[in-house]
Amino acid sequence: MENSIDTVIGINVTVKGNLYNKGSIQVNGSVEGEVKSDENIMVGETAKIKGPVIASKVEVSGEVRGLVEAKDKLEINPTGKIFGDINAHSLIIKEGALFVGKSVMPSKEGAANETKSEPEPVGNEAKKEEAKDEKDSDKLGFFSKK
């Protein structure tokens, strides 16, 4: 995410309410409410967001409890945790990341491909292996059912 940041919520800062910006937003603190940007949103490792996160590109390294909607790309880093549904055109979930919720990936034709993720502790290798067997294409093991 190479664009410059227009809004930064630092660590130890609490935001209650909706945070909207046309430019990029980086969150390192806590937000209770909607975070919305026309460009990018970066959820830092120390960030905790309770509410929807909506942007063109979203990168999650912290915790989000709520809908995450990325019109372009959603990336969940190893430290990232999402408890809620995600809606992204392109999705990257790195090893160690946690995602509990439903995933919708709109296709170019307009039809939505839906995937569900059950709550699953990270590092539960046995369950991961089961998931791997069920769906070979899901290499990270976060999506147990389709």
Next chain:
Amino acid sequence: MYYYIFDIKKCKKRSVVADIKNHLAALGISGEYTYPSTAYTTEELIDLGISKKYNTIVGIGDDMIANAIASKLVGLPEAMGFIPIEASSDLCQLIGTSSWREAANNLRFRKIAEMKVGRLADGSVFLTSIELDLKNPTEITMELKDCMIQGKAANFQIANYNPLIRKIGEDWLDIVFQTVDPKESGFLSKISSMLGFGKEGQNDISLIRARSLRLFTSAQIPILAHGNVVAKTPQFIECSDENLRLIVGKKKI
């Protein structure tokens, strides 16, 4: 046409005042020269200049006289000029020079930039920035249009113009503050951070953009502009709707 107000506190050397006057005369833009005194305050002199139909009011001094003139001229057709003496580097960058001679030359070229200013609840304005006079980290609360922001701030600045911050829009104020962990502001944490066990490298700087905000602190804190107290918290701060017509250097946009 030109109405000059000299801040005599900043023009301690008589020779500087004489040099400026001589230079303005040489440029052909001499006018009425005034000085704040017990008889007339700076604000009264500005009102007098406007009532005398001068179309350019020029302040000579630092940020305080610049802000005083801007407070009166914002939204008016009269242009504001400024010749810096001991002015902040931010204000010098705003007008495009730190040299009084060059600033005087710019008055003659009369390149006018229309700009917004920051405004406090009492109507006084600031061209560059204001900051909280924080002796210790203090709980602050900001009420913005759609949200409330809280944190324990160690440094806090609201900028209308700060050359280090890229503005996203001319009618937005840039709020920059550094916070500390409210749970770790005790004596032991100070020692641990001194010994290098602190959480250095964490992102403790916040940057918020807002057109207006209400600022509250746990205790009443003075608000400074260029080191001078201009207000106290709680305070309402906004970006002006009206423009100020400021004469700037040739290279400034």
